[in-house]
Amino acid sequence: MSAELDQKLEALTDETLAKGLAVFREHLKEAEAGFLNACVRCGLCADSCHYHRAEPRLENVPGRKLDHIASVFRAHYTTFGRVAPGLVGAKRFDRDMARAWVDAVFGRCSLCGRCSLNCTIGIPMPALFRAARRALGAMGLVPDDLQANVENSLRHGNNMAIEREEWVETLEWIEEELQAETGDPQARIPVDKQGARCLFTVNPREAKFFPLSLQASAKVFWAAKEDWTLASEAGWDLTNYALFTCEDDQAAAIVKNLTDAMTRLGCEVLVIGECGHGYQSARWMGPEWLKSAFPFPVVSILELMDQYLDEGRIQVDPTKNTQPVTLHDPCNLVRHGGISEPQRRVLRRAVNTFTEMAPRGIENYCCGGGGGQLAMSEYRNRRLKAGRMKADQIRATGAKVVAAPCHNCIDQLSELNKEYQLKVHIKTVAELVAAALVPPTSTPSSTPTFAEAQP
């Protein structure tokens, strides 16, 4: 735990603790109250957690993390917890418990939800860890560097504080690269195109560190003759770190950038680039934060690429991707997002040898970078240690390329690559598709027939 966080914990007053408890209580609904009554402490969740797999100790057992929260619930909100706290393990919310919460829900959890699937009862534990994170947020106990990402998004419209001029210049530069790569001077990266069918959103890391990733997506759109655009103002960044701080008001303000851009530009479909938490934020949590259904579908670029291939709008030659490829399943995209098959269909077509990890899909291990872990430097060592499961999974496939449809995961996987000497290349799915693209003929494509992926 960082010295700053430790100081904040030491300085906690009774009023602050009461405020945190009130926020926790406010966050609980019928479902969470049910979950908090349900745990039987069987301990079978232990090995479902990558933290526990990497370091088998009590504090890494999901049931233990949950029990810190449930014990407070029992003490403050159940009759028998007040009458016989020692018998049922009820504990008041005090400074020590706040410290235990910080350590459990920020320091030892990536909100990956693998424990939910493996829980004997079926308790969706991240829902309760979120309630705890939110309470800690109200007490000023969110790790500073995680909160800084949220502040950047609120102030600058993107989490890396990229100014508009820099963003637009980057896009112009990538567009030139795209034209050079495709040999087509008409290949464009449209910006603020009014009435474009798709508004594409990206992780700011693509602009800062991974321009080839953005270029790859643009190349796919070019090949599919998609009618698309990026926004120059707020509304191009798909990230939302308030998903991890669990401050719903701030999360709502950030996701509103996307809905405002859709309205401003008159687009039909919001396309989320390869980012797990960005997808969950926009597709699933956004409407809940804004308390209204979106009047447009939200789709992942993985679904779009799958559809392009299925409809023959793009052609790929798998012999252009000769190295064996495996696929990482980002938790927010797969286990919490429901997108597990499109990327597999795409890869089976776009690469020569595709090898699955074991386990895979919704059972896959978190890379360790989720839940805001990458943004919390104080837990870096734990994060890398917990990533050992993923490293072992990758190594066991014998793959030379890891397709990771999430930029946060890519960062973590890149660190794991060095830490565990994996000697693999880590790429987005779009990068592999772009590499395999068969250049389109000059014949104009038929009218886009994209059937909305959502009802």
Next chain:
Amino acid sequence: MSVVLTLGVLASATWAVAGLVLLRAEARAYGSRALHAAPAGDPAAGVRYAFTGAMSPGAKESVREHLPSYFAGLAYHGGIFTALGLLLLALCDVALPGRILMGARILLGLGVLGGLGLLLKRLLKPELRRLSHPDDVVSNLLATAFVALALTGPVTAWMLSAMLLLIYVPLGKIRHCLFFFVARRHLGAFFGRRGVFPPGGAHVR
């Protein structure tokens, strides 16, 4: 069976049911969360899967890797429900045919073994022991004693154990007899709505 024992068991059962109803009402009083995101899958299909396939060894690593605990749990719960069934029959003064009774006794025996096995595991594994509260031991002992006494008698002791168990149901973790269903229904609906349950969800072709 004496009227006093019968009334005692009925009163305890009434307490247990009333307590569970009250707990459920308390949980409901927290209010439900309105959902706005367009569903990708069918919540009802997710709930069905949560109560079936999602609990199978094929879908659950925690089961696959802990088969002895899984089967001990099955045996234990099988024994408890068998004992409850026998209790109901005893209260109604209904006797079971010999073969069925023998089958029930086998289930009770397995239930006792399962209960004791899980208790031993909890006490002997350091990590699990540290995870536990006294409630975990009390709950196990009450339920295991109830199953064991259903098998061995005497009836008076069995009835008393039934009363204690029923009284404890809403107080400790045995309340999971209700909240297991509540939690798993929510889990199924959550993942069903998102197209995660059943596996492949909305994107299988």
